[in-house]
Amino acid sequence: MTIADSKLKSATVTPSRPSRSSVFIALTALLFFVALLSLAIGPTGISLHALPRALAAYLGYASDSAAERDRLVLIDLRLPRTLLAAFVGAALATSGAMMQGLFRNPLADPGLIGVSSGAALAAIATIVLGHGIAASLIWPLGIYALPLAAFVGGLITTLILVAIAGRHGQLAVGTLLLAGIAVGALAGSISGFIAYASDDRELRDLTLWSMGSLSGASWQKVFAVTPFALAIGLIIPRLTRGLNGFLLGEAEALHLGIDTEQIKRLTIATTAAAVGAAVAVAGVIGFVGLVVPHVMRLISGPDNRIVLPGSALLGAILVMVADMIARMAVRPAELPIGIVLALIGAPVFLHLVLRRGMGGWE
Amino acid sequence: MRVATRLFITGGAALLLGAVPFGSDHAFAADPSAVASAPRILSIGGDITEILYDLGQQDKLVAVDTTSQYPADALKNKKSVGYMRALSAEGVLSVNPTLIIASEEAGPPEVVSALKSSGVRYIAIDDKPTADGVPVKIRHVGNLVGADNAAQALAAKIETEFAALKAARKDIKTRKKVLFILAIQNGRATVAGAGTAADSIMQLAGADNAAVGVSGYKPVSDEQLTEFAPEAVVVMRRGESDQHKAEQALTIAGLRQSPAAKTNSLVEMDGLYLLGFGPRAPSAARDLMKAIYPEAGQAATMP
Numbered sequence: 001m002t003i004a005d006s007k008l009k010s011a012t013v014t015p016s017r018p019s020r021s022s023v024f025i026a027l028t029a030l031l032f033f034v035a036l037l038s039l040a041i042g043p044t045g046i047s048l049h050a051l052p053r054a055l056a057a058y059l060g061y062a063s064d065s066a067a068e069r070d071r072l073v074l075i076d077l078r079l080p081r082t083l084l085a086a087f088v089g090a091a092l093a094t095s096g097a098m099m100q101g102l103f104r105n106p107l108a109d110p111g112l113i114g115v116s117s118g119a120a121l122a123a124i125a126t127i128v129l130g131h132g133i134a135a136s137l138i139w140p141l142g143i144y145a146l147p148l149a150a151f152v153g154g155l156i157t158t159l160i161l162v163a164i165a166g167r168h169g170q171l172a173v174g175t176l177l178l179a180g181i182a183v184g185a186l187a188g189s190i191s192g193f194i195a196y197a198s199d200d201r202e203l204r205d206l207t208l209w210s211m212g213s214l215s216g217a218s219w220q221k222v223f224a225v226t227p228f229a230l231a232i233g234l235i236i237p238r239l240t241r242g243l244n245g246f247l248l249g250e251a252e253a254l255h256l257g258i259d260t261e262q263i264k265r266l267t268i269a270t271t272a273a274a275v276g277a278a279v280a281v282a283g284v285i286g287f288v289g290l291v292v293p294h295v296m297r298l299i300s301g302p303d304n305r306i307v308l309p310g311s312a313l314l315g316a317i318l319v320m321v322a323d324m325i326a327r328m329a330v331r332p333a334e335l336p337i338g339i340v341l342a343l344i345g346a347p348v349f350l351h352l353v354l355r356r357g358m359g360g361w362e
Numbered sequence: 363m364r365v366a367t368r369l370f371i372t373g374g375a376a377l378l379l380g381a382v383p384f385g386s387d388h389a390f391a392a393d394p395s396a397v398a399s400a401p402r403i404l405s406i407g408g409d410i411t412e413i414l415y416d417l418g419q420q421d422k423l424v425a426v427d428t429t430s431q432y433p434a435d436a437l438k439n440k441k442s443v444g445y446m447r448a449l450s451a452e453g454v455l456s457v458n459p460t461l462i463i464a465s466e467e468a469g470p471p472e473v474v475s476a477l478k479s480s481g482v483r484y485i486a487i488d489d490k491p492t493a494d495g496v497p498v499k500i501r502h503v504g505n506l507v508g509a510d511n512a513a514q515a516l517a518a519k520i521e522t523e524f525a526a527l528k529a530a531r532k533d534i535k536t537r538k539k540v541l542f543i544l545a546i547q548n549g550r551a552t553v554a555g556a557g558t559a560a561d562s563i564m565q566l567a568g569a570d571n572a573a574v575g576v577s578g579y580k581p582v583s584d585e586q587l588t589e590f591a592p593e594a595v596v597v598m599r600r601g602e603s604d605q606h607k608a609e610q611a612l613t614i615a616g617l618r619q620s621p622a623a624k625t626n627s628l629v630e631m632d633g634l635y636l637l638g639f640g641p642r643a644p645s646a647a648r649d650l651m652k653a654i655y656p657e658a659g660q661a662a663t664m665p
Contacts, residue, residue: 043456065481069455072480077452199558199578201447201467208448215450216472332425332453333444 020306023299027313031086034320038082039074041324043331046073081217085323086316087225088214088282089292091274093315094236096289097296097308098267101243103177109289110275112180113268114157117187119279120210122153124191127205128198146209147221147280154276157183162268171264173250211336212285214323221281228277235270236312239263240304247302287341288315291349298352318345402458403507406446407465410487411436412640413500414463416516417509425457427468431634432642451476463506465489491559491639493524493566500641516641523644524566530651531568538654540569541592541622544579544633549614552581553590559637560596566647569594569654587616594627594654595620598636629653 018026040048050070056062057071092110099108110116126149161183165176195206242263245253254260278285292315293307300306322340329335402424405411411430414423425441427449443454447469454462454477462484468474478484485506487499497517504513542554542564554560555576564571572592576582582590597611612623622628629650636646 043450043453045456068481072476073452073455076479077476196580197578204445205447205469208445213448213470215448216470218472218476327450327452330444332450332456333428333442334448334450334453336448 017301018299020300020303023306023310024313027310027317031313031317034317035082035086038085038320038324039078041328042073042078043327044073046070050074076219077217080219080222081214081323082320083222084217084225084281085214085320087222087229088278088285089288089315089317089319090312091225091228091232091278091315092285092288093292093311093318094232094308095271095274096291097293097304097311098239098243098271099289100293101246101304101307102264102267103173104246104249105177106294107290109286110271111184111289112177113271114161114180114183114187115154115272115275116279116284117184117191118157119150119154119276120284121157121187121191121194122149123209123279123283124194124198124206125149125153127209128194128202144220147224151276151280154279155272157187158268158272162265170261171268173264176268208336209283211338212283212341213326213334213336214282215327215334217281225277225281228273232270232274232312235266236308239267239270240308243267243304243308247304282337285319285338285341287338287345288319291345292318295349295352401507402460404443404454404457404459404462405430405436405464406443406449406462406468407487407489408432408634408638409489409499409640410463410465410503412638412642413503413516414507416641417500417504417507417512419507419509422507424459425454432638432640449473449477451480455480455482461485461506463487463503489639491562491637493527493643496524496639496641496643497521520641520644523648527566527644527647527651530648531566534568534655537568537570538593539572539591540564540594540596540654541572541587541590541617542596542598543611544598546610546614547581550581550583551587551611551614551616552579553587554579559639562639563636563643563647563650564596566643567650567654569650582616584614584616587614588619591620592617593621593625594629595622596629596631596636596650596654598633599630627654 036048039051046069051074053062053067054070054074057067058075095110096108099110099112100106102108103112123146126146130145161176161179162171164179164183165172195203198206242253242258242260245256245258246260246263248256250260253263275289293311296307296310296314300310318341319337322337322344325344326335326337326340329340401422403414403419403422404425405414405423406427408427408429408431411423411426412432414420415433415436420435423436423440425443426436427443427446428437429446430436430440441457443449443457446465446467449468449470451473454473459482462477462482464474464484464486466486466488468486474484474486485502487502489495489499497520500517500520501510501513504510504516542558542560544552544554544560546552553573553576554564554571555573555578556571557577558579560579561571561574572590573582595611595617609628611617612620612626612628617623631646631650631653635642636650638646
């Protein structure tokens with residue numbers, strides 16, 4: 001155990017704090033429970049008891065129209081939707097936790113390294129120019145144009161920022177933060193200009209995209225995000241100790257023998273990929289990246305060995321629950337998930353802050 | 363382990379409570395072929411809904427989208443599947459449609475492709491806001507619902523009306539320059555430029571769009587408004603409460619000196635009626651023509 005770890009323990013462990021394994025067991029159980037619920041609930045009223053019939057249709061043993069319909073709803077609509085909700089929630093929440101750790105700032109969210117603004121700019125450009133000057137470029141990509149553009153846009157912005165902040169050989173976190181704000185403002189202004197030039201319908205598309213939705217979930221999207229999910233799962237455990245070191249400060253972390261440059265670059269690369277993929281499949285979903293890590297810290301303290309994986313689980317749970325509400329509240333219509341997330345998340349978060357304090361940030 | 367246990371027990375209880383209502387809730391028609399005898403139509407697009415009502419098909423209509431504002435009965439008595447560009451695949455399937463007639467604008471594209479693969483008949487209707495587009499649309503919809511004769515009659519009536527409108531346009535000696543104001547926000551007007559449904563309906567009414575240099579619906583400055591110098595101003599009404607707002611149109615700085623303000627030529631019309639490009643399009647264009655050219659008697663007769 002390093003000094004950082006023991007220092008953390010002595011500073012933060014209070015008698016009422018649950019142990020690491022109990023937190024993980026509880027969250028994992030809740031995750032599976034919510035995932036099952038998300039499969040069982042939908043506006044058509046088809047429930048899990050139709051699952052055997054749906055599976056039979058999927059495997060080709062049944063082909064009557066009722067079984068086909070069960071298959072469509074359960075296996076082609078709800079299952080990918082549930083998986084994507086879990087991925088988006090996990091990706092955004094862990095990215096938020098990593099950013100807050102890296103910048104040592106409770107207000108840091110993935111937007112700080114430009115992914116969201118770059119992705120939004122690219123998406124807006126695709127929506128608006130898809131009917132105009134760039135039509136011949138965008139149409140062949142069909143329904144993949146928007147996710148692809150969002151992903152590439154987010155990645156390019158982050159690369160620009162890393163190039164700016166890393167021009168002296170080392171990645172300067174302060175420069176990254178300030179340059180991130182500047183580049184975000186620039187991307188926002190270009191987005192604003194394109195929005196100004198857009199027509200009525202495009203404007204509504206933009207607004208809806210910026211409120212996020214999982215209604216466009218499909219198996220193709222699930223397959224597209226799978227490598228990202230695996231990468232996040234593999235990289236996170238390698239970052240927790242390093243980010244714990246960052247809790248004390250970058251210089252202190254370096255003295256503790258942590259390769260801070262590697263941690264910084266790995267954190268930013270993981271965040272850019274995770275958020276880029278999440279934004280690409282579901283549009284802009286705010287709130288999760290900022291709030292879930294806080295809630296995790298309130299539950300378990302600031303140890304990133306719990307906060308990072310815990311945020312992934314809690315983020316997945318939260319987005320799945322919000323998505324269920326989004327599809328049921330105004331059925332047969334659907335609410336944008338961003339509205340639901342803020343509506344249920346904000347009061348809960350406020351309650352937690354008032355009752356339990358700022359989770360060690362004050 | 364206390365938290366874990368507590369969460370687990372709460373979760374289990376919620377599952378038990380939740381499973382019962384959701385399991386047996388309004389069961390989805392077990393066999394879709396059983397309802398095939400009575401078609402269940404879902405209309406996505408205000409103009410399509412309007413056409414279905416005009417063809418007397420409203421009893422077959424089970425659900426509409428939120429753009430189906432006319433007739434008011436549609437949104438009041440039918441289920442709503444939400445805004446046409448933010449549909450939910452499962453939501454749409456939950457109203458058990460056997461035929462989905464949708465505007466080409468319906469979306470998002472992933473949902474539309476899921477619906478097309480669902481076995482429910484999904485027909486996309488071209489909706490260009492032009493005089494030629496309306497009868498084509500009516501015949502297409504009529505054919506889909508097996509109301510060819512009624513559709514033929516309605517389309518023919520609309521073609522005659524548009525032809526009469528064309529003749530009336532020839533009688534206009536001096537065409538007026540008209541500005542279409544979609545909304546006024548903070549004293550700034552959003553006007554309809556080229557390529558909009560408003561531009562189309564103004565041309566049908568025999569007027570020139572004063573804002574033809576603008577494309578789409580754009581907010582413009584007061585200085586730009588003086589440049590437009592419209593001879594008449596058309597303001598969109600969205601509801602009764604908007605009425606006093608319309609009167610402000612001619613008092614905004616950029617229009618105070620305009621020819622329209624001098625002659626007090628302000629036309630206020632229902633936005634949906636004017637821009638819907640459904641079966642009411644010819645009469646909307648006719649009404650607009652009458653309002654813009656009140657001095658001429660040429661627009662007074664309707665076939």
